[in-house]
Amino acid sequence: SAERRLLDSPSRLLGLCKAHTYRTDIPMAGFVFGQSLSSIWHWCADQMMVQRTMAARSLSHAQGGCLLASVVKSTLLYVFVMPGMIARVLYPDIIACASEEACEKACGERSGCSDVAFPLLVMRLLPEGVRGLMVAVFLAAIMSSMDSIISSTSTLFTLDVWQPIRRGKASTKELLIVGKVGAGIVVALSVLWMPLIQAINGGGGFYYIQI
Incomplete structure (x- = not known):
């Protein structure tokens, strides 16, 4: 088949390490420098990660x-x-x-x-009972990630945007309300953004993450 010929072709081996014109979707320089910087940001400076660490x-x-x-x-x-x-x-x-x-x-x-x-x-x-268990695991993982993201977004908006606008005069109750409203807006925007994710590159989730 065409796929087998592609895999067996010696010219296709180590394509990631060849010139950037060989693989336009995964250029070597872009992967090394771009992904490295992205990983450092995600694991060392992302608000969600920092907030969890500071909660220790x-x-x-x-x-x-x-x-x-x-x-x-x-x-x-x-x-x-x-x-x-x-x-x-x-x-x-x-x-x-x-x-x-x-x-x-x-x-x-x-x-x-x-x-x-x-x-x-x-x-x-998987058998039916284990399928249900896997669905529960998926939902728990999604909720764990989503609550951290929403909490981080709410914190950033409340402390870095709203409080400077109010020049430190906002009460604790006001900040709490603003944080909840901001979190709701973020969730709504995320839902509205889903069709765009589906439209980009045929809907591939992994490709969208790399953008």
Whole structure:
């Protein structure tokens, strides 16, 4: 098949390390410098991460939490890659779709079907009770991340935008109300933003994160 010839072609090996004109979607220089800076910002300066660290009981707890998070993070390569590899082997017609038309027919996205790899494994391989458990795990993870993001956004807007506007005259009750309203606005804007995510690059979530 065309996909097999592509994988077997020696000219395609180590494409990431070749000139930037070879792989316009993943240029080597852009990946090394861009992703490195993005990762440093996310793990060291993101308000959500900083706020969680500052909520620790003590300095030793904060340091231990950061070290534990780094250890857990080092395993995510296998968590991200292995399910996709397994799904690609078990369901090549869906996950390994070779053309935009085939991908759109298989999962409704022209950019690829990698986003459905893990849900496909859950729905087709796990028994019914375990499926429900996995759904509960997903919901818990989403809620844990969302409440941190909303809390951080509310804090930033209240302390860095509203309080300077009020020149320090805002009461605690006023700041609390503004924070809740700001959080609600952020949630509403996030919902309205979803069609744009779906429209970018065929709806691929991973590609949108890299933008």
